Amino acid sequence: MSYSSNHLSNSISLNVKGTHIIDEKDESQLVSTNDIALPNQKPLNHVGIDIGGSLTKIVYSSKLENGGKLNFESIETSKVEQIVQRLKEVLKLHYGFDPDSDSGEQNEVIIMATGGGAFKYNQLLLDEIKCPVVKTDEMQSLIVGLDFLITRIPDEIFTIDEHFSYNSVQCLEDPHIYPYLLVNIGSGVSMIKVTANNTFTRVSGSSVGGGTLWGLLSILTAANDFDEMLALAQDGNNENVDLLVGDIYGRGYNKIGLSAEAIAASMGKAFKKITADVKVPEDASVEEIRARRLERLLAFDQKDIAKSLLFAISNNIGQIAFLEAQRCGISKIFFAGSYIRNHPQTVKTLSYAIKFWSNNQQSAYFLRHEGYLGSLGAFLSKRASEDA
Numbered sequence: 001m002s003y004s005s006n007h008l009s010n011s012i013s014l015n016v017k018g019t020h021i022i023d024e025k026d027e028s029q030l031v032s033t034n035d036i037a038l039p040n041q042k043p044l045n046h047v048g049i050d051i052g053g054s055l056t057k058i059v060y061s062s063k064l065e066n067g068g069k070l071n072f073e074s075i076e077t078s079k080v081e082q083i084v085q086r087l088k089e090v091l092k093l094h095y096g097f098d099p100d101s102d103s104g105e106q107n108e109v110i111i112m113a114t115g116g117g118a119f120k121y122n123q124l125l126l127d128e129i130k131c132p133v134v135k136t137d138e139m140q141s142l143i144v145g146l147d148f149l150i151t152r153i154p155d156e157i158f159t160i161d162e163h164f165s166y167n168s169v170q171c172l173e174d175p176h177i178y179p180y181l182l183v184n185i186g187s188g189v190s191m192i193k194v195t196a197n198n199t200f201t202r203v204s205g206s207s208v209g210g211g212t213l214w215g216l217l218s219i220l221t222a223a224n225d226f227d228e229m230l231a232l233a234q235d236g237n238n239e240n241v242d243l244l245v246g247d248i249y250g251r252g253y254n255k256i257g258l259s260a261e262a263i264a265a266s267m268g269k270a271f272k273k274i275t276a277d278v279k280v281p282e283d284a285s286v287e288e289i290r291a292r293r294l295e296r297l298l299a300f301d302q303k304d305i306a307k308s309l310l311f312a313i314s315n316n317i318g319q320i321a322f323l324e325a326q327r328c329g330i331s332k333i334f335f336a337g338s339y340i341r342n343h344p345q346t347v348k349t350l351s352y353a354i355k356f357w358s359n360n361q362q363s364a365y366f367l368r369h370e371g372y373l374g375s376l377g378a379f380l381s382k383r384a385s386e387d388a
Protein backbone atom coordinates (compact mmCIF):
# COMPACT_ATOMS: atom_id res chain seq x y z
CA MET A 1 0.00 0.00 0.00
CA SER A 2 1.32 3.42 -0.83
CA TYR A 3 0.06 5.61 1.91
CA SER A 4 2.48 8.48 1.32
CA SER A 5 -0.13 10.02 -0.93
CA ASN A 6 -1.03 13.68 -1.02
CA HIS A 7 -3.86 12.96 1.32
CA LEU A 8 -3.29 16.00 3.41
CA SER A 9 -0.84 18.53 2.10
CA ASN A 10 2.34 19.51 3.89
CA SER A 11 0.78 22.83 4.76
CA ILE A 12 -1.20 21.19 7.57
CA SER A 13 -0.96 23.17 10.76
CA LEU A 14 -1.38 21.77 14.20
CA ASN A 15 -3.13 22.94 17.28
CA VAL A 16 -2.72 20.55 20.17
CA LYS A 17 -3.83 21.24 23.70
CA GLY A 18 -4.13 17.69 24.98
CA THR A 19 -5.95 14.45 24.48
CA HIS A 20 -9.69 14.80 24.40
CA ILE A 21 -11.91 12.44 26.33
CA ILE A 22 -15.66 12.79 26.22
CA ASP A 23 -17.22 12.69 29.63
CA GLU A 24 -20.95 11.96 29.76
CA LYS A 25 -21.32 14.45 32.56
CA ASP A 26 -19.78 17.34 30.66
CA GLU A 27 -21.17 17.76 27.17
CA SER A 28 -19.17 20.98 26.75
CA GLN A 29 -16.13 18.74 26.33
CA LEU A 30 -17.54 17.70 22.98
CA VAL A 31 -15.63 20.59 21.50
CA SER A 32 -12.41 18.83 20.69
CA THR A 33 -9.18 20.55 21.66
CA ASN A 34 -6.49 18.72 19.78
CA ASP A 35 -7.55 19.11 16.19
CA ILE A 36 -5.37 19.06 13.10
CA ALA A 37 -6.24 21.78 10.58
CA LEU A 38 -6.81 20.70 6.98
CA PRO A 39 -6.10 22.85 3.95
CA ASN A 40 -8.92 23.86 1.64
CA GLN A 41 -10.08 20.72 -0.09
CA LYS A 42 -13.18 18.87 -1.11
CA PRO A 43 -15.21 17.47 1.81
CA LEU A 44 -14.13 14.06 3.09
CA ASN A 45 -16.73 11.32 3.30
CA HIS A 46 -15.24 8.94 5.83
CA VAL A 47 -14.72 8.57 9.56
CA GLY A 48 -11.91 6.62 11.28
CA ILE A 49 -12.69 4.58 14.37
CA ASP A 50 -10.48 2.40 16.57
CA ILE A 51 -12.57 0.29 18.93
CA GLY A 52 -10.01 -0.88 21.49
CA GLY A 53 -10.15 -3.00 24.62
CA SER A 54 -10.54 0.12 26.81
CA LEU A 55 -11.29 3.14 24.65
CA THR A 56 -12.91 3.88 21.32
CA LYS A 57 -11.16 6.60 19.40
CA ILE A 58 -12.92 8.53 16.63
CA VAL A 59 -11.27 10.70 13.97
CA TYR A 60 -13.52 12.77 11.72
CA SER A 61 -13.27 15.82 9.50
CA SER A 62 -15.29 18.99 9.87
CA LYS A 63 -15.51 22.17 7.80
CA LEU A 64 -14.10 25.52 8.79
CA GLU A 65 -14.59 28.80 6.99
CA ASN A 66 -11.26 28.21 5.31
CA GLY A 67 -10.54 24.52 4.80
CA GLY A 68 -11.37 22.06 7.52
CA LYS A 69 -9.95 20.17 10.46
CA LEU A 70 -9.49 16.67 11.80
CA ASN A 71 -11.16 16.09 15.15
CA PHE A 72 -10.12 13.51 17.75
CA GLU A 73 -12.41 12.10 20.43
CA SER A 74 -12.42 9.12 22.81
CA ILE A 75 -15.16 7.29 24.67
CA GLU A 76 -14.87 4.23 26.89
CA THR A 77 -15.54 1.12 24.78
CA SER A 78 -17.89 -0.28 27.43
CA LYS A 79 -20.25 2.67 26.76
CA VAL A 80 -21.39 1.23 23.43
CA GLU A 81 -24.64 3.21 23.31
CA GLN A 82 -22.76 6.45 23.83
CA ILE A 83 -20.38 5.57 20.99
CA VAL A 84 -23.26 4.86 18.61
CA GLN A 85 -24.95 8.09 19.67
CA ARG A 86 -21.80 10.13 19.14
CA LEU A 87 -21.17 8.60 15.71
CA LYS A 88 -24.72 9.46 14.70
CA GLU A 89 -24.24 13.06 15.87
CA VAL A 90 -20.94 13.38 14.00
CA LEU A 91 -22.47 12.05 10.77
CA LYS A 92 -25.47 14.34 11.08
CA LEU A 93 -23.49 17.46 12.03
CA HIS A 94 -20.47 17.10 9.76
CA TYR A 95 -21.35 14.66 6.97
CA GLY A 96 -24.96 15.60 6.23
CA PHE A 97 -26.22 12.08 6.89
CA ASP A 98 -28.72 11.22 9.63
CA PRO A 99 -28.73 7.45 10.29
CA ASP A 100 -31.94 7.81 12.33
CA SER A 101 -34.03 9.25 9.49
CA ASP A 102 -32.15 8.56 6.23
CA SER A 103 -32.47 5.08 4.75
CA GLY A 104 -28.75 4.83 4.04
CA GLU A 105 -29.29 3.93 0.39
CA GLN A 106 -28.01 7.27 -0.99
CA ASN A 107 -25.39 7.58 1.68
CA GLU A 108 -21.73 7.78 0.63
CA VAL A 109 -20.16 7.92 4.07
CA ILE A 110 -17.81 5.06 4.97
CA ILE A 111 -16.70 3.99 8.43
CA MET A 112 -13.04 2.94 8.39
CA ALA A 113 -12.78 0.74 11.49
CA THR A 114 -9.90 -0.93 13.30
CA GLY A 115 -9.21 -2.50 16.71
CA GLY A 116 -10.84 -5.63 18.09
CA GLY A 117 -14.22 -3.91 18.24
CA ALA A 118 -14.24 -3.48 14.47
CA PHE A 119 -14.95 -7.23 14.42
CA LYS A 120 -16.91 -7.51 17.64
CA TYR A 121 -19.27 -4.63 16.87
CA ASN A 122 -19.32 -4.91 13.08
CA GLN A 123 -22.99 -5.88 12.89
CA LEU A 124 -24.03 -3.27 15.44
CA LEU A 125 -22.30 -0.55 13.40
CA LEU A 126 -23.98 -1.74 10.21
CA ASP A 127 -27.42 -1.84 11.87
CA GLU A 128 -27.20 1.45 13.76
CA ILE A 129 -24.98 3.65 11.62
CA LYS A 130 -26.20 2.36 8.26
CA CYS A 131 -22.86 2.99 6.55
CA PRO A 132 -20.48 0.50 4.96
CA VAL A 133 -17.82 -0.55 7.47
CA VAL A 134 -14.34 -1.19 6.05
CA LYS A 135 -12.06 -3.01 8.50
CA THR A 136 -8.36 -2.16 8.56
CA ASP A 137 -5.69 -4.21 10.31
CA GLU A 138 -4.88 -2.87 13.79
CA MET A 139 -1.08 -3.09 13.60
CA GLN A 140 -1.01 -1.65 10.08
CA SER A 141 -3.30 1.21 11.15
CA LEU A 142 -1.00 2.05 14.06
CA ILE A 143 1.97 2.26 11.71
CA VAL A 144 0.11 4.30 9.07
CA GLY A 145 -1.04 6.74 11.79
CA LEU A 146 2.43 6.98 13.32
CA ASP A 147 4.10 7.48 9.95
CA PHE A 148 1.68 10.31 9.15
CA LEU A 149 2.27 12.04 12.48
CA ILE A 150 6.06 11.69 12.21
CA THR A 151 6.35 12.82 8.61
CA ARG A 152 3.55 15.37 8.22
CA ILE A 153 2.85 17.11 11.51
CA PRO A 154 5.34 19.67 12.81
CA ASP A 155 5.87 19.71 16.59
CA GLU A 156 4.13 16.35 17.01
CA ILE A 157 7.11 14.44 18.39
CA PHE A 158 8.89 15.27 21.60
CA THR A 159 11.51 13.90 23.97
CA ILE A 160 12.34 14.81 27.52
CA ASP A 161 15.92 15.51 28.53
CA GLU A 162 17.84 14.61 31.66
CA HIS A 163 16.35 17.64 33.44
CA PHE A 164 12.90 16.40 32.41
CA SER A 165 12.29 19.39 30.10
CA TYR A 166 10.16 18.73 27.02
CA ASN A 167 11.90 19.17 23.65
CA SER A 168 10.13 19.21 20.33
CA VAL A 169 11.81 16.98 17.73
CA GLN A 170 11.62 17.73 14.02
CA CYS A 171 11.83 14.49 12.05
CA LEU A 172 9.58 15.46 9.13
CA GLU A 173 12.16 15.02 6.39
CA ASP A 174 14.61 12.81 8.32
CA PRO A 175 15.84 10.11 5.88
CA HIS A 176 17.40 8.24 8.83
CA ILE A 177 14.19 7.86 10.80
CA TYR A 178 14.11 4.08 10.19
CA PRO A 179 14.43 1.66 11.85
CA TYR A 180 12.40 2.36 14.94
CA LEU A 181 10.35 0.44 17.48
CA LEU A 182 6.75 1.44 18.20
CA VAL A 183 5.65 0.52 21.72
CA ASN A 184 1.88 0.96 21.77
CA ILE A 185 0.54 0.94 25.32
CA GLY A 186 -3.20 0.39 25.09
CA SER A 187 -5.11 -2.14 27.18
CA GLY A 188 -2.18 -4.45 26.47
CA VAL A 189 1.17 -3.64 24.87
CA SER A 190 2.27 -4.26 21.28
CA MET A 191 5.85 -3.75 20.11
CA ILE A 192 6.31 -3.27 16.40
CA LYS A 193 9.60 -3.00 14.51
CA VAL A 194 9.36 -0.59 11.57
CA THR A 195 12.18 -0.73 9.02
CA ALA A 196 10.78 1.35 6.14
CA ASN A 197 7.57 3.02 5.01
CA ASN A 198 4.81 0.46 5.61
CA THR A 199 7.34 -2.30 6.38
CA PHE A 200 6.84 -3.63 9.86
CA THR A 201 6.74 -6.73 12.10
CA ARG A 202 5.09 -7.11 15.49
CA VAL A 203 8.06 -8.39 17.48
CA SER A 204 6.63 -8.61 20.98
CA GLY A 205 3.84 -7.73 23.35
CA SER A 206 2.90 -7.73 27.00
CA SER A 207 -0.34 -8.26 28.86
CA VAL A 208 0.88 -5.88 31.56
CA GLY A 209 -0.32 -2.58 30.10
CA GLY A 210 -2.85 0.22 30.44
CA GLY A 211 -5.71 -2.13 31.24
CA THR A 212 -3.62 -3.52 34.09
CA LEU A 213 -3.12 -0.14 35.75
CA TRP A 214 -6.74 0.82 35.18
CA GLY A 215 -7.93 -2.51 36.62
CA LEU A 216 -5.64 -2.59 39.64
CA LEU A 217 -6.37 1.01 40.60
CA SER A 218 -10.11 0.37 40.17
CA ILE A 219 -9.75 -2.30 42.85
CA LEU A 220 -7.37 -0.42 45.13
CA THR A 221 -8.50 3.23 45.02
CA ALA A 222 -11.73 5.22 45.06
CA ALA A 223 -10.90 7.00 41.79
CA ASN A 224 -13.84 7.09 39.38
CA ASP A 225 -11.88 7.26 36.17
CA PHE A 226 -8.41 7.01 34.72
CA ASP A 227 -7.68 10.72 34.97
CA GLU A 228 -8.52 10.68 38.67
CA MET A 229 -6.11 7.78 39.06
CA LEU A 230 -3.35 9.75 37.35
CA ALA A 231 -4.13 12.75 39.57
CA LEU A 232 -3.76 10.52 42.65
CA ALA A 233 -0.43 9.20 41.39
CA GLN A 234 0.78 12.75 40.82
CA ASP A 235 0.60 13.53 44.55
CA GLY A 236 1.57 10.12 45.94
CA ASN A 237 4.77 8.95 47.62
CA ASN A 238 5.64 5.46 46.43
CA GLU A 239 8.22 5.01 49.19
CA ASN A 240 5.39 4.27 51.60
CA VAL A 241 4.45 1.11 49.71
CA ASP A 242 7.52 0.19 47.65
CA LEU A 243 10.41 -1.65 49.27
CA LEU A 244 13.56 0.34 48.52
CA VAL A 245 17.12 -0.95 48.33
CA GLY A 246 17.78 1.17 51.44
CA ASP A 247 14.97 -0.63 53.32
CA ILE A 248 16.74 -3.94 52.72
CA TYR A 249 20.40 -2.90 52.94
CA GLY A 250 20.16 0.09 55.27
CA ARG A 251 22.20 1.85 52.53
CA GLY A 252 22.80 1.59 48.79
CA TYR A 253 24.11 -1.56 47.10
CA ASN A 254 26.61 0.50 45.20
CA LYS A 255 28.71 -2.45 44.05
CA ILE A 256 25.94 -3.36 41.59
CA GLY A 257 24.90 0.24 40.93
CA LEU A 258 21.79 0.38 43.10
CA SER A 259 21.31 3.52 45.19
CA ALA A 260 19.48 3.39 48.53
CA GLU A 261 16.51 5.13 46.86
CA ALA A 262 16.16 2.59 44.03
CA ILE A 263 12.98 0.49 44.13
CA ALA A 264 13.92 -3.06 45.11
CA ALA A 265 10.34 -4.43 44.99
CA SER A 266 7.28 -2.53 43.84
CA MET A 267 4.50 -2.77 46.47
CA GLY A 268 7.03 -4.69 48.58
CA LYS A 269 5.91 -3.03 51.83
CA ALA A 270 2.31 -4.12 51.40
CA PHE A 271 2.86 -7.68 52.58
CA LYS A 272 3.87 -6.69 56.09
CA LYS A 273 1.06 -4.21 56.69
CA ILE A 274 -1.61 -6.35 55.07
CA THR A 275 -0.78 -9.83 56.34
CA ALA A 276 2.18 -10.08 58.73
CA ASP A 277 0.86 -7.44 61.18
CA VAL A 278 -2.72 -8.70 61.16
CA LYS A 279 -3.65 -11.77 63.18
CA VAL A 280 -6.77 -13.64 62.14
CA PRO A 281 -8.27 -16.68 63.91
CA GLU A 282 -6.94 -19.94 62.51
CA ASP A 283 -10.42 -21.14 61.58
CA ALA A 284 -11.36 -17.90 59.78
CA SER A 285 -13.02 -18.42 56.41
CA VAL A 286 -11.49 -17.18 53.18
CA GLU A 287 -14.14 -14.43 53.10
CA GLU A 288 -13.28 -13.31 56.66
CA ILE A 289 -9.56 -13.22 55.93
CA ARG A 290 -10.12 -11.26 52.75
CA ALA A 291 -12.41 -8.82 54.56
CA ARG A 292 -9.72 -8.22 57.22
CA ARG A 293 -7.13 -7.65 54.54
CA LEU A 294 -9.36 -5.24 52.70
CA GLU A 295 -9.73 -3.28 55.94
CA ARG A 296 -5.94 -3.10 56.15
CA LEU A 297 -5.85 -1.64 52.67
CA LEU A 298 -7.06 1.58 54.29
CA ALA A 299 -3.73 1.74 56.15
CA PHE A 300 -2.23 2.83 52.84
CA ASP A 301 -2.79 6.16 51.19
CA GLN A 302 -4.40 5.49 47.82
CA LYS A 303 -2.14 8.13 46.28
CA ASP A 304 0.94 6.13 47.25
CA ILE A 305 -0.51 2.95 45.75
CA ALA A 306 -1.38 4.80 42.54
CA LYS A 307 2.14 6.15 42.20
CA SER A 308 3.77 2.83 42.98
CA LEU A 309 1.73 0.97 40.35
CA LEU A 310 2.18 3.69 37.74
CA PHE A 311 5.95 3.40 38.27
CA ALA A 312 5.87 -0.41 38.32
CA ILE A 313 3.98 -0.76 35.06
CA SER A 314 5.80 2.03 33.25
CA ASN A 315 9.20 0.68 34.37
CA ASN A 316 8.25 -2.81 33.31
CA ILE A 317 7.17 -1.67 29.85
CA GLY A 318 10.28 0.52 29.55
CA GLN A 319 12.52 -2.41 30.41
CA ILE A 320 10.85 -4.79 27.93
CA ALA A 321 10.98 -2.05 25.27
CA PHE A 322 14.72 -1.61 25.87
CA LEU A 323 15.36 -5.35 25.63
CA GLU A 324 13.29 -5.68 22.48
CA ALA A 325 14.96 -2.68 20.83
CA GLN A 326 18.37 -4.07 21.77
CA ARG A 327 17.45 -7.50 20.38
CA CYS A 328 16.38 -5.86 17.10
CA GLY A 329 19.40 -3.52 16.94
CA ILE A 330 17.19 -0.42 17.15
CA SER A 331 18.00 2.82 18.98
CA LYS A 332 14.78 4.84 18.49
CA ILE A 333 11.66 3.93 20.45
CA PHE A 334 8.32 5.67 19.91
CA PHE A 335 5.91 5.28 22.82
CA ALA A 336 2.22 5.66 22.04
CA GLY A 337 -1.22 4.55 23.29
CA SER A 338 -3.71 6.30 25.56
CA TYR A 339 -1.99 4.86 28.66
CA ILE A 340 0.59 7.64 28.32
CA ARG A 341 -2.01 10.40 28.22
CA ASN A 342 0.80 12.94 28.21
CA HIS A 343 1.11 12.35 31.95
CA PRO A 344 4.47 13.77 33.12
CA GLN A 345 5.33 10.87 35.45
CA THR A 346 4.56 8.26 32.81
CA VAL A 347 6.61 10.08 30.17
CA LYS A 348 9.49 10.61 32.61
CA THR A 349 9.48 7.00 33.82
CA LEU A 350 9.45 5.51 30.32
CA SER A 351 12.10 7.93 29.12
CA TYR A 352 14.30 7.37 32.16
CA ALA A 353 13.95 3.58 31.88
CA ILE A 354 15.18 3.65 28.27
CA LYS A 355 18.13 5.91 29.09
CA PHE A 356 19.03 3.93 32.21
CA TRP A 357 18.87 0.42 30.76
CA SER A 358 20.50 1.32 27.45
CA ASN A 359 23.21 3.42 29.04
CA ASN A 360 22.02 6.35 26.90
CA GLN A 361 22.34 4.33 23.69
CA GLN A 362 18.60 4.41 22.95
CA SER A 363 16.14 7.33 22.89
CA ALA A 364 12.45 7.48 23.81
CA TYR A 365 10.12 9.58 21.65
CA PHE A 366 6.56 10.61 22.49
CA LEU A 367 3.65 12.01 20.48
CA ARG A 368 1.02 14.63 21.17
CA HIS A 369 -1.69 12.50 19.55
CA GLU A 370 -0.37 9.38 21.24
CA GLY A 371 -3.74 7.64 21.63
CA TYR A 372 -4.95 8.16 18.05
CA LEU A 373 -2.48 6.25 15.89
CA GLY A 374 -4.89 3.43 15.05
CA SER A 375 -7.93 5.61 14.40
CA LEU A 376 -5.88 8.06 12.34
CA GLY A 377 -4.35 5.17 10.40
CA ALA A 378 -7.80 3.73 9.67
CA PHE A 379 -8.98 7.18 8.57
CA LEU A 380 -5.98 7.65 6.26
CA SER A 381 -6.30 4.15 4.80
CA LYS A 382 -9.45 5.19 2.94
CA ARG A 383 -7.59 7.66 0.76
CA ALA A 384 -4.53 5.41 0.51
CA SER A 385 -6.66 2.55 -0.82
CA GLU A 386 -8.09 4.93 -3.44
CA ASP A 387 -4.61 6.07 -4.46
CA ALA A 388 -3.13 2.56 -4.66
Ligand SMILES: Nc1ncnc2c1ncn2[C@@H]1O[C@H](COP(=O)(O)OP(=O)(O)O)[C@@H](O)[C@H]1O
Binds near residue numbers: 051186212227337339
Ligand atom coordinates in the same frame (compact mmCIF):
# COMPACT_ATOMS: atom_id res chain seq x y z
N1 LIG B 1 -10.48 8.09 29.97
C1 LIG B 1 -9.88 6.91 30.05
N2 LIG B 1 -10.59 5.85 30.44
C2 LIG B 1 -10.00 4.65 30.53
N3 LIG B 1 -8.69 4.43 30.28
C3 LIG B 1 -7.95 5.42 29.90
C4 LIG B 1 -8.50 6.72 29.75
N4 LIG B 1 -7.51 7.50 29.33
C5 LIG B 1 -6.41 6.76 29.21
N5 LIG B 1 -6.65 5.50 29.59
C6 LIG B 1 -5.62 4.43 29.60
O1 LIG B 1 -5.44 4.07 28.26
C7 LIG B 1 -5.63 2.67 28.09
C8 LIG B 1 -6.26 2.41 26.75
O2 LIG B 1 -5.39 2.86 25.75
P1 LIG B 1 -5.76 2.75 24.22
O3 LIG B 1 -4.53 3.13 23.45
O4 LIG B 1 -6.97 3.54 23.95
O5 LIG B 1 -5.99 1.19 24.10
P2 LIG B 1 -7.22 0.30 23.60
O6 LIG B 1 -7.15 0.45 22.11
O7 LIG B 1 -6.87 -1.06 24.08
O8 LIG B 1 -8.47 0.83 24.18
C9 LIG B 1 -6.48 2.23 29.26
O9 LIG B 1 -6.32 0.86 29.55
C10 LIG B 1 -5.95 3.14 30.35
O10 LIG B 1 -4.75 2.66 30.87
Ligand SMILES: CC(C)(COP(=O)(O)O)[C@@H](O)C(=O)NCCC(=O)O
Binds near residue numbers: 054186207
Ligand atom coordinates in the same frame (compact mmCIF):
# COMPACT_ATOMS: atom_id res chain seq x y z
C1 LIG C 1 -4.51 -7.88 21.71
C2 LIG C 1 -4.05 -6.45 21.49
C3 LIG C 1 -3.33 -6.34 20.15
C4 LIG C 1 -5.32 -5.56 21.43
O1 LIG C 1 -4.94 -4.18 21.30
P1 LIG C 1 -5.43 -3.07 22.39
O2 LIG C 1 -6.93 -3.06 22.39
O3 LIG C 1 -4.88 -3.44 23.73
O4 LIG C 1 -4.85 -1.75 21.90
C5 LIG C 1 -3.12 -5.95 22.66
O5 LIG C 1 -3.86 -5.91 23.83
C6 LIG C 1 -1.87 -6.78 22.88
O6 LIG C 1 -1.00 -6.77 22.07
N1 LIG C 1 -1.78 -7.46 24.04
C7 LIG C 1 -0.60 -8.18 24.46
C8 LIG C 1 -0.73 -9.64 24.08
C9 LIG C 1 0.64 -10.31 24.21
O7 LIG C 1 1.49 -10.13 23.32
O8 LIG C 1 0.88 -10.96 25.22
